[in-house]
Amino acid sequence: MCIFAGMKGFWQLLKRFVPPYKKYLVLNILFNLLAAFLTLFSFALIIPILEMLFGLNTNTYQFMPLGSGSLQDVVVNDFYYGVQCIIERYGQSTALAAIAAALVFMTGLKTGSSYLSYYFMIPIRTGVVRDIRNQIYRKMTSLPIAFFSNERKGDVMARMSGDVTEVENSIMTSLDMLFKNPIMIIACLVMMIVISWQLTLFVLVLLPVAGWIMGRVGKRLKRVSLEGQNQWGVLLSNIEETIGGLRIVKAFNAEDKVRRRFETENEAFRSIQTRMNRRYVLAHPMSEFLGTLTIAIVLWFGGTLILGGHSSITAPKFIYYMVIFYNIINPAKDLSKAAYSIQRGLASMERIDKILAADNPIKSPEHPVPLKSMEQGIQYNNVRFRYGDAWVIDGVNLDIKRGQTVALVGQSGSGKTTMADLLPRFYDVQEGSISIDGTDIRQLNVTDLRALMGNVNQEAILFNDTFYNNITFGVESATREQVEEAARIANAYDFIMASEQGFDTNIGDRGCKLSGGQRQRISIARAILKNPPILILDEATSALDTESEHLVQDALDKLMHGRTTLVIAHRLSTIKGADLICVMQDGRIIERGTHDQLIAAGGAYKHLVDMQTF
Secondary structure (H helix, E strand, C coil), X not given: CHHHCCCHHHHHHHHHHCHHHHHHHHHHHHHHHXXXXXXXXXXXXXXXXXXXXXXXXXXXXXXXXXXXXXXHHHHHHHHHHHHHHHHHHHCXXXXXXHHHHHXXXXXXXXXXXXXXXXXXXXXXXXXXXXXXXXXXXXXXXXXXXXXXXXXXXXHHHHHHHHHHHHHHHHCHHHHHHHHHHHHHHHHHHHHHHHHCHHHHHHHHHHHHHHHHHHHHHHXXXXXXXXXXXXXXXXXXXXXXXXXHCHHHHHHCCCHHHHHHHHHHHHHHHXXXXXXXXXXXHCHHHHHHHHHHHHHHHHHHHHHHXXXXXXXXXXXXXXXXXXXXXXXXXXXXXXXXXXXXXXXXXXXXXXXXXXXXXXXXXXXCCCCCECCCCCCCEEEEEEEEEECCCCEEEEEEEEEEECCCEEEEEECCCCCHHHHHHHCCCCCCCCEEEEEECCEEHHHECHHHHHHCEEEEECCCCCCCCEHHHHHCCCCCCCCHHHHHHHHHHCCCHHHHHCCCCHHHCXXXXXXXXXXXXXXXXXXXHHHHHHCCCEEEEECCCCCCCHHXXXXXXXXXXXXXXXXXEEXXXXXXXXXXXXXXXXXXXXXXXXXXXXXXXXXXXXXXXXHHHHHHHC
């Protein structure tokens, strides 16, 4: 049947995510089988009722023990024998009541079995969706920074939220139908073959035609759904950019411009959604029409055979046959609806898999070299790196001794931040190497490498949490006393204690309740608590006012004491005491030396100092 057309991706999805829930799947299938069995045999009670009502069966039955004939003959004969005994002793009315009561009882068992099949399916649905979310988040946190440089943040968020929700609403909610309905369809087909294989053969010619028509529409739906999810990612990116840049939007009176852009993209999304939903709602009426057409053809064909005396089944059995056939139509319609839903979900799963299947080039080696501390220093050996075609770092050699403070200065775009990002392997060098104590950092475990380093950036990256949890971020075993001491060293203790709940005060989204200087000092406290042997300071004071800079610089001086430090600075006054200052230009180090040496040389560094002094 074409109900399963295009379902290859669905079965692959189940192979990936369902195995941990095998026991629930087995129980679901068992209760679905029981429900199908009870459905068929509860409807089988219709035949004796019809024969009794219309006086079509005048046979006399004798009890047959098991083994005296085929199982089917024995069961049918003994059932009629029991009905005959009830009629003879209690009358036809009582026999009808007994059969009706048996029908109600078996229906109760059937509905109970159906409930239990749904009951054991729910942990699979909820568990698979949870596992998909966990896998995306784990993958997202493991991917290198370069991946997110090429992706819209809003689109990544759309895949995490909208696409996973679509998988939940379409694929997971269809699992019930996809495991229950085929069982019912197969059970009904088997019984139909038992009753009349000739009539069933005619039915099996009709059903694939209807299924093929449904499959053609469903294939188009998946393509439109993929367009819709992509456009939703564009919309989310637009919203994220607008919120992040709202200050600039208002400052430049650009509200109308961003509104027009959003409304254009929103209209495109509405158009795609309209096409998709129109095609989706076509599933039920189309399947109902095709099902009714098929029933009408079978009813005409079978009825003609019986009326003409050319059929091997009686009229009551034909009615039972039609009841069973009707019980195929409803599950088939549900399956067609599920197939439509799954096409939508598979479109979302394709977008999710772009994250799950993304390659992470920043990997730990299979047998990493152990390194828990740094004894000698860091060496950049003829390092070259580029993001696109042009080299951002072009043949840099730099030796940083243990305990030294090395400053990188130069114009924007000269490669300073990239030099710092290569050290913790946010990116990997493309030529040359970076070594710690003579060992290429690509031979080290990535976790061990980054454990050696602490970062303080120009923009203090804080989380919507308390002071305490922001300072202890990444440090599992810190005590309260250690946290407070780190805050004191970072000149943050006083303003923390002046807040409403001290260290347990929430600082807001990205620390929005704090000033720039306060955010930076929390960031420094976090680095102090980590106590790393290597520090990377990326323009940590460039965005601060003079007073805040003084407090932050004092905290940085305490943090840098006794550590190997790589400093990126625009304010040259902050790195006068550095052991080595390197002036970068177009990805190369064009001057190096101490502050006094470079001033005496009268080159590019002195020019930068003179400009800032002026």
